[in-house]
Structures are given as structure tokens and as C-alpha cells.
Amino acid sequence: TGAPFLRDLDDVRRNPTLDDLAMFHKLCHMLPALHSSAHHIVEPYDHPISQRHLRITYSSMKYCDKTFMGMTTSPKNADDVMEMCAILFGAEFMEDHPVTTGNCNGNSPLVWDETMLGAMRAFCRRNQPVLCSPFVLGGANTPASVPATVAQLNAEALSALAYTQVIRRGCPAIYGHYLSTVSMKSGAPMAGTPEISLMNFMIGQMARHYGVPWRSSNTLGGAKTFDAQAGYESATTLSAVIHAGANYIWHSAGWNEAGMHCSTAKFVVDAEQCAMAYRMAEGPKWHDFDEAVAAVSDIGPGGHYLGHPHTQDNFQEAFFMPELFDNNSIEQWVAEGEVEITERALNHARKLLAEYQEPRLDPATDEALRDYIARREREIPAADELNQHC
Template sequence: MNADGHITQRGKSRRGRLTRHNAPQARPVYQRRRIPAYDLLDETSLMSIECQADWILEHIGVEFRGDDAALALFAGAGARVDGVRVRFEPGHVRQLCKTAPAEFQLHGRTPARTVTLGGESLVLMPGYGSPFVSDLEQGRRYATLEDFQNFVKLAHLAPALHHTGGTVVEPTDVPVNKRHLDMMLSHLTLSDKPFMGGVTSAQGAQDSVEMARLAFGAAFLDQNAVMQANINVNSPLIYDGVMSASLRIYAAANQCVCISPAIFAGAMGPLSPAAVAAQTLAEAMAGIALTQLVRPGCPVVFGSFHSSMNLRTGALTFGSPEANLTTMALSQLGRRLGVPVRSGGGQVTASNATDGQAMQDSAGAMWATLLSGGNQVWHAAGWLEGGLVMSYEKFVMDLDHCGAMLKMLQGFGTDDEAFGRDAYAEAGPGENFLSTSHTLRHYTTANFEPQVPEGGPFETWNENGRQTADQRAAARWRQMLTEYQPPEMPAAIRTALNDFVAERKAAMPDEWY
């Protein structure tokens, strides 16, 4: 540990022979894209959406219910406060957002795990908030703390994920008011990657900050972000008291606040992608402005969660062209606002099974998010049933897709080594290049190597039991958990965290609802 309390020890490293299942763990985890972001909209269209967001903020306004402190901050900044509704003159809220940084670091407990948010960076994290889990052996069931810890371990092991997420699943065997303590303890002890803290109560937010101070040191935490808060807007146009109070607690502690409006087109806002984008921008800017009124320079992420609906049945749809177009527009709008962007839903699907529909929905949503230049992708692994379920099998199948996309976003080199001229001296016309020095130098890293897909002759596949992708994925996640090794943590810090959790739990009655 250094002088300001930041943990600097290195985690254990285990060398193993290069196999199909452990090779990618040793490969670099790409975090910066080299393929430029795609701009969907022209200047006129972007200005029209921004003008509509200003219109919403001026004429409709945003309500901050149950949080007099937030209302007082807005009133002091010159906004028009009428009861719990806050309205802004055109351009005012955007001006309040200007102190938010365009790029910042989110520190891991081990410095090598630190990531950058903003610019050309890309941070992937697993699903969030599912009350159920599923796997091929036990089927669909309520999630437990053991499941939560399993997914933190899997995210820690995954080279394609840079972040272990937040409420990866709801540990329903722990009282609601105490869950954040067990979840924070799991994130801090089972992984050294960045993570998210509790937001379901102001006390939960404060407990999360206190536990992070124990793990990283109070002085370090005051100047550096180590975790994020997921602040959901109660769309349309409402921040409830719990969310805005949690926002203020994280902002005061200089921890990253991600503002995430959640708009299902036709239900929480008008139907069109343009209207959803404008309302998302308006709601998000109001929350970002509040973070800056609490603490100028507080790191933020402009988030969104949006989908279309089947307007004949009311069922949510994911990966639809309309939602994907909205994703692409929001990334542009976030860049113009000058803050990092969490746009889109990652590998999301409405499918009830790990099937072709699930992967098609997920691939469509992920492509739009990555091509549009989003900086942080939530729900990048495991999501099923519109978020009701985290699937163990889909989790590892999604990891393969994440890894492939990260590799693709690097493009390819054109230096002398890339052209392999020396190989032509070893293999002339009509000869293969498999044993050339160039091939041998690069064969372990040249191609992305997925862990689940299996090629080869039909006869071999048939003789080996005709296993489908989800069956192979089931074997893979179990192997990963068997191989899991926790990162190092000083005994004094581990003891302090355990004591804090025990004391807080002892002082709280069990609340199950």
C-alpha cells in the first residue's frame, strides 16, 4: 500500500501451458478503439434534438421528488423551481454540465485494472439487476448470494470484461436492506476490477462509500474515482428521492455517477427515435447538472437504457433497428455534451432461452453500441428475458462475442512485421506457410480464439455427443469457477471490511420487502 492508502500489490500470476481454454487469459485486454466511431446524424439533425431537449427542460421540466437539498441547489443555480418541478432556460442546464470531465480514470484495486472512461476508450461490464438466474442443469430460479459471487468471479476471470458490474444479480436470500453490504464485500474481495456500489437507499450509498474508503484509503478516494453509481431516472422526467440522494452522496465523495434514463418508446416517451433521444438527453443533463452543483468536476457518464415495444402486445423488444438507431444518436449527443457515454444496452435480448433469437438480438444491439462509439457497455454478458434472468451459459457465449468485437475494433497493422516478408524466403510458390518463422512467432496471438464455438467435421462432432453451443458453454463456466483464484488483499483491509459489514448488519433489522 502506498502513502495515500492505494493498494499497489500485484496479483498472483500462474503460468500454464497454452491450451484452447486458458490461452486468452494471457492476452492483452484491449480498451482503446482504433476504428473511428460512426456518426449517424448530421449537424442539423443533432441541433434539432438538442433544441427539443431544451424545450422539454424549459416548458415541461424535471421533477425531483423527496429531495429538498437537490431543489435548493437548483434554485441557487438560477433554475425555476415550482414545488418539486425544476425548469431551465434554454442552454442553462448544458452550461451547468460543463465542469464534468470529458475523460477520467476509474481505478481498480490493483493499478493494472484501472480503466479510462471517455475519448476512444471502451469498458465492458456484465448484466445488471436480474432477480433470476438460469443454467442448463438447475433451470430458472431466484438468484442467491452464491450466484452473485459466481458472476463476480466469472467477470473477474474474463479478459473481455474490464469491470465486474454492480447488482449483477439480486441475491434474494439476503434481506433487501442488507444486500448492498454483501455485494460490496464481494466486489472488493473477489475481484480487483472497478465495480458499482449500492444505490437503493441513501444509507446503502453511504455504506458503499465507507467500504471503498476502507479498501482504497480515504485520501485516495477523495481525489480518484474507484466505483460508479447507477442512477436511474424514473422516466418520464422524474428523479425519486432515493436516486437523487444517492447521486448526491456519490458526487460529494467524487465517485463516478452514471445517469441512466430508461425509456421504452411509446410507454415512457413518444414513439420515434428522435423523441426518445431528446428526452433521454434532457433527463440525463438534469442529473449531470446536479452532480456538478454538488461537486464541480465530479466524474459522470451519460447513460441510457431504451428499447422499443411490440405495440400490438406491449412486450419489450431488444436489438430492434429503432432502438439501435437511438443508441447511435445518443453516442453522438454525448460526445457533443463532452462527457463519457454509456449508450445502448449491450448484448440484450427478450428471448427466454439461450437460442438463435437471443444471440441475434444481442449481436444487433452490441454492434450499434460499439460502432457508435459508446465508452461503456453495460449488460455485455449474460442477459436473458429482457433482463429478468442472468444465464450462466449465455454469459460465457457473450464473452466470446465481446472478445471478438474488441479485437475487431483494433483494426490491423501494416508494418514490416505484419507483411511477413521473411516467410516468403522459407515457403516458395505452392508451399504452405504453417511452419515458417513468421507463423511460429505469431500463431498464439494472430487470431481471436473463442472458447465456446467448435468447428471440424460433422462425423467428429457426432461421435463426441453432438454438443450444442449452450452445452459447451455450460462446461466452460463450470471450468472457469473451478480455476478461479481470488486476487490478493492485505489481511488488515479484509478484516476491516468484514468487521464493517458485520457491525452494520447487526445494527439493522431484516427487511425482506
């Protein structure tokens, strides 16, 4: 989320638009492994920044029927999100149901600023969950030590969790963080390092100690393209957060170049990796154990199970079969055009978009949302007007 660039359906790195944001929301709608559409997956540069949160929220609501995140870029922007949620879901419904989440980042070390706290208050007043997320750049805004970094992060996250209960006792909140370590060669944030995995394991234990759900980040990559580096970094972090028992896993698709761009190809492959991780987290399936063991006696020494009734009944669910990874022989791969993963992924994304059907909003609700956006855009000066006033 929040990428200032994207790599598009032609794998070209460029500035995003509202249409590009809608494309990612549509892809999220079509990918079962993604449970939430976030909010500004990419920054839509073709709309004034002062009004952008309205269009981002509308895109989240219009193009995907999954839960989404609300903008917390200012207290007033958060209020706008809450008002739009009240239009869509009903203010009374929101009192008893989480319909969106808000991410509030602490300014490490040891600062929660008024912008984030104001947005936090807007969400808590409506009983909507917030992620209390210190922003860790290990070695830069935390000590150059894994245990000391976790100690600082823990204090920052707990202070925010406590503050949510001051705002409204009993309102939902999530122990959060964003984790990266900093290269001492360049100062650039790094992804997929062993220290990030260790921090996730430690934070998971702390969250369970306090009895609170916790948020982590997922398939982060520092590579400039969807290459082997991106895959290794993403797989390392994905494995760590699943084994650490994270409850709310953000940044799960497309993140690359340390968050500077969202890759369309990586987006759909990451989603499939999330599906595989989810399957692993479910653990072994025991419902058919007796039938499966009985097949051993049926087949006997030296046989094969391909035609056995148990295999025929269960092969589609017994083992995960990736759609985007090629497991055929090299001869078949060559015969089919030697298509590598990036091209396969982009072709798959095009197919998903061609098959997309919009989960249409109720016409009266849609009109009310559009009217609210139009009114607020009249009230909020566009960026160029703000610059003239400054």
C-alpha cells in the same frame, strides 16, 4: 445486473442466492474480456432486502479484483457503499481515483426522483463517477419516434450531468441511458431491434458533440433460453454499441429474458463475444505489414502460408480463435459427442470455477469490512421487522 432469476450451472431457472452472486463475481474475475464485475448481477434472495446492499458490495470486493459498481438503491445505501470503499481503498485515495461507479436511473419522462438524486449526491461528494442514465422504454415512457426519444433522453441525461456539477464541481460523471423499445402487441420490452441501434448511433454522436463519455447497454436478450433469438439480439446490440463508440458498456454478459434472468452459459459466451468485439474495435494491426507482404513473394502462386515463418510467428494473434464456438468438421463434432453451445459453455464455466483463485483481501481490511457490515446489519431492521413496523 439486477436479474431476479438465474439459469444455473445445470441450466435450471431458479431464484438466486448469495453463493450464486459470488459465482458470477468469480467468473467475472476469470474472464479477461469483462473489465468490471458490476454489483448485483443476480438478486440474492437469501438475505433481507434492507441489508442486501452490504453483502452485495462485499461480494464485489471479495471475489473479484476488478472495478465494480456501487448500489444506488437509496441515499443511505449509497453512503454505506462509500464507507466500505473508504475502508478498502482509503478515503484520501478516493479523492483522486475512481474506485467504483454508481448508476442513477431517471424516471422517464422528465423526472429525477429524490432516491436517485440522493444516491448521486453520496457518490459525487466522494468524487466517484456516476452514470446519469434515463431509463428508456421506447413508445411507453418516450414518444413512439427514434429522434424524439433521443431528444427527450438527451435533455434528461444533460440535466443530471449538470446537477452533478452543482453537487461538486469537477466530479466525474458519465452520459448514460438504458435503451429498449416496447412491443405494441404486449407492452413487453424488446432487445436487439433496429431502433435501439439507431438510438445508440445518435447518442454516441451527441456525447461526442458535448465532449463527455457515454454509457450504453450491450448483449441484451429477450429470449427465455440461450437460443438463436438470444444470440441474434445480443449480437445486434453488441455490434451497434461498438460501432457507435460507447465508452462504458454495461449489461455485457448473461442478460436474457428482458433482464429477468442471468444465464450462466450466456455469461461466458457473451464474454468471449466482448473479447471479439474489443479486437475488432482495435482495428487492423500494421506492426508486421512489411514482413507479411514479403511472405507473398516468398510463397508465390499456388502455394500456402501454413509453414511460412511469418505465419508460425504470428498465427496465434493474427486471427481471433474462439474457444466456445465449434469450427470443426461435422464428422469431428459428431465423434466428440455432438456437444452444442449451451453445454460447452456450462462445461467452460465449471472449468473456470474449478481454477478460480480468490484475490485475497488484506486480513485487517477484511475484518474491518466485516465489522462494518455487522454493525450496519444491527442498525438496519430486516425486511420482516420493517413489515411489522409499517
